[in-house]
Structure formats: C-alpha cells, structure tokens
Amino acid sequence: MERKGRERKLPGMKIVMPTPVETPTMNLEDRCLIKLTNESEEIEIAATDLVVLEELGKGGYGIVEKMQHRQSGIIMAVKRIKSSINDQSQKQMLNELDACRRSDCCPQMVRFYGAMFREGDVWICMEVMDTSLDKFYRHAYKIGKHIPEPFIGKMALSVIEGLNFMKEQLNLIHRDVKPSNILLNRHGQVKICDFGISGHLTNSMAKTVQAGCKPYMPPERIDGETKSAYDVRADVWSLGITIIEIAVGTHPYANWKTPFEQLKQVVKEPPPKLPMESGFSVDCQYFVKRCLEKDYNERPKYPELLAMPFMEQARNEKQFSMARFINEILDTVWRR
C-alpha cells in the first residue's frame, strides 16, 4: 500500500519526547500512624491490612468505604481519591490533607486519622459516622417523619461553628457545603467532612477554579458577568439551600438540564424560602432568608449568623435530644 506522503521524513520532523511524569505519591507511604484520640497511642496501619466492611458513598472524586484493620479491629472510614497529575486536583487533595491534620481540636469536624498512597489512590482515613444528612433526611421522609425545627437549629449551629472554626483558626473555606458532606452519629453529634476543595482564604480577587456542588452554588458564582472572589458567604448560601431541602424534603431547585436554566433560576429569579405554611418559626424563616440573600454583600458571615435568635434558641434548647431523634429515625425500618 502506498504511504509515501505521510511517511516522508523532513528535516526537523523528529519530536522531542518529554520525560514521563510518575503518578505522584505526594510523599505518602502505603502505611501511616494513626491516633484515635489525642490521648491514645499511635498505631501503625498498612493499606493492605485494611478489610472492606461496606461502601459508605461515592462520587466523582472516588469512593468512601467503612474499613477494618485486621490486626487491631479498628474501624474507620477510608476515602480513596485518584492521585492525579492534574495540578488543580492535586492541590485540592493537599489542601484536604492539610486541613484534616490541623482540625484535631474542632469537635464539629470529622476526625482525620492519617493518609496513605496505594494503587494510584490517596487513602484518607477518617472517623466513621453513622450516616450523612443526605441519607438521613431522605430516610426520615420515607418512613413518614418530618425534620423538626430543633434538629434543624442544632444541625445548623454545629455546621456554622465548624465552618467558623475552620475560617478563623485555619483560614480555610469549605466550598462544598451540602447534605452529603454533613455527617451524623448516634451520639447526636453533627460533623462536617470534605474540606477537599478548601482553599486558603485571601482578600484578593484572584480567580478560583469553579468549585462547589452546582445545586448548592450561590448566584455570584454562576453569573459570568458578576463573578467575584470566593468567600465564606458562598458556604452560607449552600447551608441555606441545605436547610430548605431537609425542611421540606426536596431540593428547592429543579434538576437543570443546562447551565442556562441554573443561571435563570438562581441568578434571575427570587431566592427560595421556607414555605409560610410549613409551621417553622419566624426566627427560623428569617435565618434562612438571611442565608439566601442573593446579593452576597448583604449576606451575613458566621459571627452575625451565630448571634441570631434562631442560633441562640438552638444553643439553649434542652427539651429536644439529637441522639434520641437520630436513633429513632435510623432504627425505624421502612416498609413498602
């Protein structure tokens, strides 16, 4: 077969091959030392000694599994993220590891045990919780229960205190606040996870790569003509959307087929709000309204939110037991 044209050699046709880039291990070993609490002794864990008990979740990032260490019986959640030569992705993982290591003294953060590298993945070992807010509220509605206001108040209080801590102490913002990143346990604790896309907060107008789960993204991040630097108020918007979702049982926005439908609804139309007939208090409705101010300059930051009456009530509420409510929902089996 005649192939003269394509195979003719020209001077200078040879292409210099770049040096292959190895899969970055981010200086991680395939084992790590972990401490279950600040007081306990360190235990060495090897990736190959972890046994999968069940899958806890998955997404575009990878997978989270409940795993057990064979020798010690320790149970933990292990999030496996593909290590990547994509700079942005690598940076995100570095931020997550850094944020996790420094969050020991924050009770509203899921405890980070350690990190390893194995089979092309970064393994992030964390405290295992009993459920995510996402699964929890869906299950509640399935069994015919609604989410009461005291639960919403205490959940929001924990989340805001955790986010405020991360901002004040570690200068990090979350950027992906949503129900599946808010975890609950049977002791009644509410904790935040996945600061995987946190970035160091700056006051500059430096552009950031689009981050945050789209359905929870604030209007100033969507409208191309008014894009602005990311700050904590974007997470406040995401929290407001989260509250409405668990309060009424569905996400306030429809599934968008194109980014332009999102643009229209989130940027052009009025913000969602708690329905008047839903039975929530005026303080609760006002709190949500403030979280969902479309003009982010008008939207409150954490200290202002924490000072609002709704948060004060959540702090002082003694009649409602988070532990009892969470166990009640989790222990009720849904029957068709």
Place this chain on the structure above:
Amino acid sequence: MGMSATMGDSASIPGVFFADFGPAPPEITPEGYHEVELNKTKWVLPQWYNSLKPLGEGAYGVVCTAEYEPTGDRVAIKKFFRPFQSTIHAKRTYRELKLLRTLQHDNVLEMIDVFTPDPDASSLNNVYFVSVLMGSDLQNIMKIQRLTDEQIQLLIYQVLRGLKYIHSAGIIHRDLKPSNIAVNERCEVKVFLSFSQLSFLILSFFKILDFGLARAQDAEMTGYVATRWYRAPEIMLNWMHYTQTVDVWSVGCILAELVSGRPLFPGDDHIDQLTKIMSVVGTPKEEFWSKIQSEEARNYIKNRSPIIRQDFVTLFPMASPYALELLEMMLILDPDRRISVSSALRHDYLREYSVPNDEPVAMDTVINSIVTIDPAEERATTLSDWRELIWNEIRLFQNSARRLSFVSCTDTEEEPMKI
C-alpha cells in the same frame, strides 16, 4: 493473646473495638502470572511481561511500561481503577473493551492485550489493558517545545484521519483534547479513546437521552477543568443534541493552540467557556439562534451585547494563510456550517501529507458490532451481570488473532527512510 493495658484502655472508645485477627492470609498468584510491586501498586501480570517501569497515569488507571519478553518490545500496561466501583464504571469498562476489541486503525490507539489474574467472572476485580508504547501525549509535548508548521500539519492530518475512521463506525469522540492524542518521536499519532467519554459513544449514535448517565458523567467531567476547553459550544447549548462536527471544533482548538502556544478558550465553567468562545467567534446570527433548543440558553445569548468575530490574522500572527483558512472553517459556531472531517482532510493546509487513497473507513463488520446492542448488555443491571459481560470481552480478545500482534511505535534509534 493477652491485651495490653493501653489497648484495653482504648477499647472504651465508642465505635471501636479490638480483636486479634492474626496475619492476613497470603494471596495466591495464579499460575502463569507473577507479581510485581511498583510505585505502591501491585501488578499481577502474565509471565511474558517483565522489567516494569513507572510511566504515570492514564484516565481512570495507573500506567507502567513493561518489556514483552518474546520480542523485547516495550508496551504500556494500564491497570484500571476500581472498574466495578459502580454499575456506571462497569458499563464504561465494558464499552471501552468492546470498542477496543472492535476498532482497528493506525491512528487510533489499539488494544494489543487484555487480561485479568482473577480466576472467574464472579471474582473479577482486576482488569489490565495493554497497548503499544507511544512516546507521550500532545499536552506534555507542547509543554516542552513549539512544534514546526510541518509537524503540526502532519499531526492534524493524522488526527483527522483517525476521526474519519471513528466517525464512520458511528462514534463521536466528544472529548478530543491534547492529552487524548498520543504521539511518538516520529510524529506518528494515535487518538486515544479515553474512559471518560465512552459511556456516550453508543448513546450518541442512537441519540438516546440518558439523563441519569449524563448527569453522572458531567458531574465527573466538571472536576477536570481542561476537559471543557476543547468542547464544542453546541454541547453546552443543546445538551446532547450534537453531531460529529463537535470533534472538528476540538481539532480547531488544538490547531489554534499548536500554532499560538496557548489554549484558545480556557473557560472556568460552562458559561465562562461560552463567553470566551463568543468573544472570539462573535455572537451567533439569527439562523443559529433558532437551532438552540434551550430557551434559557437562547435568552442568555440574546441578552448579551453583540460581538463581532475577531480577525484571525491578528489573533494568530504566526499562522500560515492556509492554517488560518482551516481554522476559520473549523471554529464556526453553527455546527451545520462547520467544515466536515472529510472536507478538512482535503484542505490545502494538509496537502503535503495527504494520501486520499489511504484513509480507511470502518468495515461493515465493525459497524455492525458497534451498533448492535447485545441482548445481555441490554438486560444487565447488576455488577455481576457486568462482570460476566466484561469477562466475555476479555476472552473474546484473548482468542482473537489480534492479540499481541504489534510492532513498537517508539524509536530508540533512527530507522532507514521508507519508500
């Protein structure tokens, strides 16, 4: 074994208990295979692959190079990341294997071996894919050098030649970008059908709207910023109602980047992407507006200030007149007016390397294999269903004549000129 006092104290921690499980049982390496630990990854390979070296990462898998002992050729081996993480992942793995088993063209990256050390379908968890070793990909090549105009012509011609074949098989690539174009020292090109878009290949052909899959797909792709930079505007405007010319747009973006040395439309997100596109090619005319099916998208564009198409001569001062002409025809907003692959192959810019009689299309057997939906595939819903299907694909390829029939595409020394 007696528990230490420390461990006893720790036992009171909620949610944690201790037990001595003893050492992990040794994993058995199947006969004919050997085990290699490389870059904190375990590789279980047939005996004929040796001398492993780390190579880096492909989409959805880790990659190494190895020597194929019988001939001494080096090959690339990809170990799939968690191919059974979900039914979507499994479906992708299956479709990629099926396509790679079926497609055969010298400008499309071919599978030369596929294997698993797992003994049967029910325990299938590890899948390895072997291909010829190309030197690098275009993205990494562009990082260290500017290519000459002759090299660019030869590269673009081969990409279009590969696309002609892919399109003739009823497939739209949809994710063409520099990192999906493998190139060797001799300026030979193989288009890489990466994992991330395979789930759409057959769907695109049948124009089946599977929003569930589309949503998952898009959710993953938005995490990879660079993916959007080469994407045709109608993908964002008409969401899954597009044709083969989406790939021509991508080639245009790549050609522009090769000529200028920087990405043409590095958008931050979908809307920013479209804004950057319109700032160069101008806002669409009335005839294109009417083709946009999304009312929100139409309104968005109508409300923007009109922009006139930029002068490509000013935009690409280094480009030759023929390159500019081809770019103009490729980077047209309206896909119906954009140049086709067949016409682009005949453009004067590529004349030097054009061989019209050697631009093969897919045979009927290939097309039939791709468009025919296997009843078992249609019925597949569980991971074990997909394991069975993937197992069959592996066996089909291993029994075919194409297995391990290859020559190395990497130069270690200059070869005599071929006539």
